[in-house]
Amino acid sequence: MWTGTLELDLLLGDVHSLKEKRSVVRPLVAELRRRFDVSAAEVGHLDLHRRAGVGVALVAADRAHVVEVLDAAERLAAYRPEVELLSARRRLVSTDDD
Template sequence: MYTGTAVFDLLLPGDSRSLKAKRSYVRPIVAALRKFEVSAAEVGALDLHGRAQIAVAVVASETEHVSTVLDSCERLIAGRPEIELLSVRRRLHGADD
């Protein structure tokens, strides 16, 4: 069994100055990520306007599947024209970790 995580650091548009506006960008992204059958949530930069961190976690029996799912999640986020993907941090854990 392998688990993989990815944390996406996002720059949101300038009109996301309120928390309500920020949620209007984050919620659809998290909902779209869940179609890959992963756990997804906003995990950081909660009090910063214009910034967000979204994390994704996946469990699979093979490392290739974990990598494929995380790649798909990254493409989905990077393909959204209204946000800028600043960085991605990935980790893979195996049974021996």
């Protein structure tokens, strides 16, 4: 069994309030969940209106699938015009790592 996590650090474009931030981050999180069948949530920079941290996680039987899904999720965030992807950190863990 493989688990993978991806932490995206995002800079939001023309956002001036936490309400506007929600209108950008919520659709991104919803699309990640829907398109890739992953767990996703806003996990960082909760009190800043121009920054967002989004976490993505999944479990799969093989490493290749985890890498493929995390790559696609990162590309989705990177190509959204309303956000700038500042960094992406990922972690892969196998049950054989114990």
